[in-house]
Amino acid sequence: MKNRKPLIAGNWKMFKTCLEAVETARQLVKLIPDNTTVDVMIAPPFTSLMPVSDVMKGSCVSLGAQNLFWEPEGAYTGEISSGMLVSAGCKYVIIGHSERRQYFGETDVTVNKKIKAAIKDNLIPVVCVGESEKERESSHTFSVLDKQVAKGLENFVSSDLETLVIAYEPIWAIGTGKTATSKQAQAVHQYLRLLIEKKFGNNLANSVRILYGGSVKPDNIKELMLMPDVDGTLVGGASLNAETFSKIVNFQI
Numbered sequence: 594m595k596n597r598k599p600l601i602a603g604n605w606k607m608f609k610t611c612l613e614a615v616e617t618a619r620q621l622v623k624l625i626p627d628n629t630t631v632d633v634m635i636a637p638p639f640t641s642l643m644p645v646s647d648v649m650k651g652s653c654v655s656l657g658a659q660n661l662f663w664e665p666e667g668a669y670t671g672e673i674s675s676g677m678l679v680s681a682g683c684k685y686v687i688i689g690h691s692e693r694r695q696y697f698g699e700t701d702v703t704v705n706k707k708i709k710a711a712i713k714d715n716l717i718p719v720v721c722v723g724e725s726e727k728e729r730e731s732s733h734t735f736s737v738l739d740k741q742v743a744k745g746l747e748n749f750v751s752s753d754l755e756t757l758v759i760a761y762e763p764i765w766a767i768g769t770g771k772t773a774t775s776k777q778a779q780a781v782h783q784y785l786r787l788l789i790e791k792k793f794g795n796n797l798a799n800s801v802r803i804l805y806g807g808s809v810k811p812d813n814i815k816e817l818m819l820m821p822d823v824d825g826t827l828v829g830g831a832s833l834n835a836e837t838f839s840k841i842v843n844f845q846i
């Protein structure tokens with residue numbers, strides 16, 4: 594029996610206009626029972642944060658952002674700060690998604706700065722890590738994760754990271770339909786928990802939630818969630834449709 598409350602998070606990436614986002618959020622709120630035993634988060638594009646926040650008020654679905662910039666304010670055209678996200682109703686922020694690392698030059702160093710900014714404003718950071726197909730095939734999965742965790746979480750102490758969520762997202766499984774098997778996911782999650790234990794001690798290792806992401810669907814959620822170190826999922830494509838996402842959230846029913 595896990596003592597960590599599962600988190601099922603949806604990442605809408607660059608999909609949905611404001612109207613579409615509000616409509617999907619409305620449907621979602623209706624489909625997820627108030628007494629759900631898991632935490633639920635949706636991360637729409639920045640433009641839809643406020644209107645979606647209004648729809649979700651009073652429901653058990655929380656709002657997250659897909660990115661942030663580490664400075665509190667200033668002449669940084671096009672960027673959004675943690676304070677702005679809080680003011681738009683966000684509780685969570687996704688940091689270091691592989692698409693941001695791949696297309697927008699994010700590194701472990703920028704990830705580190707973003708985590709710092711998020712926790713300063715009491716946003717829950719959902720920090721993404723994961724290896725590419727080439728790295729897995731050349732048996733570098735664990736060394737890639739070693740570096741991402743060591744650098745991404747550098748200079749923090751365990752009390753800084755009480756709310757930390759880690760999302761293990763093997764790049765080869767994102768949007769490809771190739772899910773890691775539950776055994777593959779468990780092996781990596783166990784390894785990540787061990788890394789946290791070595792660096793920050795037993796308490797944080799036991800409480801940190803480690804999500805799996807990469808082609809999660811209603812038909813593979815149960816199997817993944819049965820794994821002792823899988824504490825939830827970060828869902829991309831399958832979170833865009835309210836009915837499909839609600840089936841993932843309601844996986845126990």
Ligand code: PGA
Pocket residue numbers: 604762766767768769770806807808809827828829830831
């Ligand atoms: P996917 O995306 O579920 O579409 O594979 C997961 C993610 O990128 O967070």
